[in-house]
Amino acid sequence: MRLPATAHTSRPWRIHEIAGDFHLEDVWALPTPGGRDDLPYLVRQFTSGDFVENSTSQVARLLFAVRWKLGALLGWDKPGTGVGGRVRTLHDRLPEDLRDAPRGPAFRGGTFTPLYLTRDEWAAEMANQTVHAVLHVGWVPDDSGGYRGQMAILVKPNGLFGALYMAAIKPFRYLGVYPALHRAIGRTWQANASERARADRGQQ
Template sequence: MELPQSAHTSRPWRIHEITPDFRVYDVWALPTPGGPDDFPRLIRNFAGGDTSENSSRIARLLFAIRWKLGALLGWDDREKGLGSRVPTLRDRLPQDLRDGPAGPEFDRLPFTSVYLRDDEWAAEMANRTCHGVMHISWVPDGSGGYRGQMAVLVKPNGLFGKAYMALIGPFRHLIVYPPLMRDIGRQWSETTPSR
């Protein structure tokens, strides 16, 4: 379920310290009910994700087109990404976060972990269009349990990046996120141990 930005901005997440120049684009309650110790499983599920596994053929097609365009137009070239066009957010981390774990490596998605805490994890990606952050957190669900929450923070790269983000907005909300949330819920159910 999509949430208001305040569901992310009102919480005392450490990500706020290092992304004051980023805008919150999306906040979602994840269909991942669990207990206080289930956050590591959620992170493993995300790190192992792949856009080609989306259950929606239309979403898979959109991702395939985006990756193909990125390759043809050089949007995703290394010199347009982290450590080249933009410095990694790890350079902004306060010492306690820098000394802690960054988080898992991604199997197939173009993200790099920034930091990991007991209830929040941040990963970043950068290309010709933007510098983006995926913030995954573990929050009380209001009924004694917990659930995941995802926030997407973005710093567009100039006018091109702003236009790109505006163009893909309807696709994200109408075509990409709904099946993604269903897939996350299905995967969560399949990996939930029997109690």
């Protein structure tokens, strides 16, 4: 479910200190009900799962295939356009306590680079020729006394070209990508429920 911007901006996330010059593009509630300390499970799911391949939506798979094909043809994703090339990493902006904090696991395929992981917040960054973006996942109380994930996307478009690109893909994100992504996240979370329960029992 898409949420108002205040669902992200009203919370005291550490990302506000680091990416204040980024635009908040989207905020979504994730179908991942859990306990107080379950954020690491969701982080591992994000970094190890391929939600595009696991998605049952042919539209989402087609949109991603077109995007990667265009990126390859037009050079949008060349190494020099990414973090450490076209843009400096946001890790340089981290306050000392977050620099010393865990970053979380690396992404399979290396699309995003983790920045930091706390008890209730995780952030990762990526960049290409069109945009510098931050994936932010918070762990927030839900309406049933438990917790769930909340995903925000923050972006800094690369000039007019980047702004036009983000505007052009917005309908496709809302109609094809995000619904399929959230369904895949929810299915994987439910499928891993028994694993989380066993791990929790082992820690008691």
